[in-house]
Amino acid sequence: MIQDSSEGDRSASPPTVRSWRGPSPFAGLVEVLMAGLLGICGAITVLTTVGILVVLVVQSYEFFHLAKIGVGDFLFGLELKPEASPPKFGVLPLIWGTFVVAVGSSFVALPIGLMSAIYLSEYAPRRVRGVLKPTLELLAGVPSIVYGYFALLLVTPALKAALEPLGFHVEQFNALSACIVVGIMIVPLVSSLSEDVLSAVPQGLREAAYGLGATKFEVSTRVVLPAGLSGVFASFILAISRAVGETMAVVLAAGMLPQISINPLSSIETMTTYIIQVIGGEASYGTPKYLSLFAVGLTLFGITLALNILSNLVLKRYREVYQ
Amino acid sequence: MSRGDALYHPNRRLRRSLGPFFGAACFLATLTGVVVLAVFLASIFFAALGGTVHPVWDSLGQAIRDFLTLMSRLITNRQSSNPAIAGFRVGLVGTLWLLGLVAVIGIPIGIGAGVFLEEYAPSGRLKRIIQTNISNLAGVPSIVYGILGLALFVRAFGAKGLALGPSLLAGAFTLGLLILPTIVITTQEALRAVPSSLRQAALALGATRWQVVSGHVLPAALPGIMTGAILGLSRVIGETAPLLMVGAAGSILRLPKGVLDRYTALPVEIYNYAKEPDRQFQMITAGGILILMLLLLTMNAAAIVIRNKFRRGR
Numbered sequence: 001m002i003q004d005s006s007e008g009d010r011s012a013s014p015p016t017v018r019s020w021r022g023p024s025p026f027a028g029l030v031e032v033l034m035a036g037l038l039g040i041c042g043a044i045t046v047l048t049t050v051g052i053l054v055v056l057v058v059q060s061y062e063f064f065h066l067a068k069i070g071v072g073d074f075l076f077g078l079e080l081k082p083e084a085s086p087p088k089f090g091v092l093p094l095i096w097g098t099f100v101v102a103v104g105s106s107f108v109a110l111p112i113g114l115m116s117a118i119y120l121s122e123y124a125p126r127r128v129r130g131v132l133k134p135t136l137e138l139l140a141g142v143p144s145i146v147y148g149y150f151a152l153l154l155v156t157p158a159l160k161a162a163l164e165p166l167g168f169h170v171e172q173f174n175a176l177s178a179c180i181v182v183g184i185m186i187v188p189l190v191s192s193l194s195e196d197v198l199s200a201v202p203q204g205l206r207e208a209a210y211g212l213g214a215t216k217f218e219v220s221t222r223v224v225l226p227a228g229l230s231g232v233f234a235s236f237i238l239a240i241s242r243a244v245g246e247t248m249a250v251v252l253a254a255g256m257l258p259q260i261s262i263n264p265l266s267s268i269e270t271m272t273t274y275i276i277q278v279i280g281g282e283a284s285y286g287t288p289k290y291l292s293l294f295a296v297g298l299t300l301f302g303i304t305l306a307l308n309i310l311s312n313l314v315l316k317r318y319r320e321v322y323q
Numbered sequence: 324m325s326r327g328d329a330l331y332h333p334n335r336r337l338r339r340s341l342g343p344f345f346g347a348a349c350f351l352a353t354l355t356g357v358v359v360l361a362v363f364l365a366s367i368f369f370a371a372l373g374g375t376v377h378p379v380w381d382s383l384g385q386a387i388r389d390f391l392t393l394m395s396r397l398i399t400n401r402q403s404s405n406p407a408i409a410g411f412r413v414g415l416v417g418t419l420w421l422l423g424l425v426a427v428i429g430i431p432i433g434i435g436a437g438v439f440l441e442e443y444a445p446s447g448r449l450k451r452i453i454q455t456n457i458s459n460l461a462g463v464p465s466i467v468y469g470i471l472g473l474a475l476f477v478r479a480f481g482a483k484g485l486a487l488g489p490s491l492l493a494g495a496f497t498l499g500l501l502i503l504p505t506i507v508i509t510t511q512e513a514l515r516a517v518p519s520s521l522r523q524a525a526l527a528l529g530a531t532r533w534q535v536v537s538g539h540v541l542p543a544a545l546p547g548i549m550t551g552a553i554l555g556l557s558r559v560i561g562e563t564a565p566l567l568m569v570g571a572a573g574s575i576l577r578l579p580k581g582v583l584d585r586y587t588a589l590p591v592e593i594y595n596y597a598k599e600p601d602r603q604f605q606m607i608t609a610g611g612i613l614i615l616m617l618l619l620l621t622m623n624a625a626a627i628v629i630r631n632k633f634r635r636g637r
Binding site: 027030031034035037038039040041042044045046048049051052055056058059111112113115116118119120123124132134135136137138139141142143144145146148149150152153154184187188191215216217218220221238241242244245246247248251252272275276279280285293294297300301304305307308309312 | 338339341342345346348349350352353355356357359360362363366367370431432433434435436438439440442443444452453456457458459460462463464465466467468469470471473474475478480500503504507531532533534536537554557558560561562563564567568590593594597598605608609612615616619620623624627631
């Protein structure tokens with residue numbers, strides 16, 4: 001080692017004012033204690049996942065056992081009537097509602113998010129970017145209940161005012177309004193994640209394209225965007241996952257009517273809304289209706305987890321590697 | 324060569340003119356969120372004033388006075404089915420309790436886990452598993468945390484002695500777990516930004532690992548960690564769905580006396596007022612949203628200011 005050469009110098013330096021009395025007798029103890037405590041903190045993060053899985057699986061099992069229903073009938077059953085006798089627990093209407101909100105909000109969020117990412121990474125002057133990026137972060141922190149109220153206060157009345165004169169009947173709670181607000185809500189997620197990827201595209205690619213006579217538009221859309229495409233797709237998938245798990249905005253905007261309808265102006269019910277409906281209702285602990293919320297929760301957790309893993313895979317598998 | 328020449332259509336004018344349009348469109352797309360929020364906040368102000376003041380500029384002073392009266396009423400009054408006297412006092416107190424409890428319970432655990440992963444855990448399979456797990460936890464919908472809290476803290480799987488019931492502590496535990504990934508990830512980022520020469524210097528002087536972390540690394544990373552903590556706490560203010568799951572009922576009229584007491588929170592009360600079909604409640608809901616947004620924007624702005632100051636300092 002290099003330090004060995006200075007070994008001789010150590011004895012030359014005089015002792016400081018107070019001589020060192022050796023390490024504190026507690027130093028070793030503190031060391032072990034803190035390592036243990038921090039390890040416990042790390043373990044809690046793992047235990048959280050374990051807890052989620054155990055709770056969902058155990059209670060779902062209890063539900064399937066108690067309601068005497070098969071997984072296939074549960075996932076693909078067309079009727080959700082927990083109050084009827086015998087109760088029917090087909091959650092396909094809920095999955096359909098969730099799917100509608102996810103797809104509809106993607107139509108709003110993905111183009112807007114991607115374009116704003118391109119603006120921030122390619123077009124924005126440094127100063128504008130310095131203002132816009134924190135603003136988008138602020139927007140990302142707005143809670144979903146605010147967006148839900150936004151749907152009630154502005155979006156649904158605006159849809160009514162725009163579409164009812166044309167002869168469409170707009171229900172007070174409708175899927176379109178939910179799609180719009182959830183879409184606006186997840187724009188910051190898409191734009192900030194995509195922007196990170198686009199900014200990371202090496203400057204050399206842009207310079208090479210400019211050198212060949214490309215315009216800024218061409219550089220942005222044909223060089224930078226394809227280079228960062230895997231990250232952009234990963235951010236899209238994450239945004240869809242967020243829309244799937246979105247609760248309060250959908251509860252306030254889309255209503256609580258489990259039906260499979262292709263009319264975006266009618267009420268729907270998503271998985272998250274159903275969970276809120278069950279917990280807000282009078283279902284007592286241990287009844288099949290109450291336990292069904294865990295089974296729906298497990299379905300929801302499975303879908304979002306699959307989307308998150310897919311997003312990571314896309315990011316890793318299809319990443320263009322530059323030096 | 325001649326064929327190549329025939330195919331050479333530079334279309335310079337079209338290509339040049341496309342750029343600015345695209346740039347402008349992208350700029351407008353970036354502004355969407357800001358514009359929507361601005362319109363929304365403006366309409367909320369209007370709704371909070373009951374939509375009575377038509378020419379706002381004519382009676383601005385009166386409008387401001389009305390608004391301040393409404394706000395002070397909302398802060399001091401309890402929940403009520405009568406819109407004339409309804410307010411958010413109990414919910415506000417509940418939210419402040421939750422903030423305090425999460426700050427005491429959840430944030431130290433998150434920082435601890437972040438320190439463990441960055442400074443202690445040997446890099447290997449175990450660390451990779453924990454890391455993947457945290458990034459997956461960050462994507463779990465908040466309502467699933469609510470389900471976890473319901474079964475684990477509120478009911479304790481039916482074990483009577485351990486169950487916390489719909490108490491403040493159960494809510495704080497649930498929200499603590501909810502913000503854990505955020506805190507861990509921001510702590511890790513802050514720790515990674517600390518130059519490793521600092522650690523090496525301290526280690527070379529004979530400091531133990533904990534002395535290095537507590538005396539040198541953590542103070543250097545503090546601004547970043549604080550930013551993460553504030554962002555996590557600002558989620559505590561706004562989260563509604565998990566609190567509905569762990570029993571923050573809206574119809575509680577009494578202030579909580581201790582951590583095992585029942586409670587309600589500001590967003591839960593907002594949700595209950597928003598569900599009311601009576602238009603009289605629109606004012607109340609709008610006022611509640613304004614209080615919520617004011618708290619949130621203040622906290623987020625504080626986080627951003629801290630971070631920017633830190634960046635400039637380096």
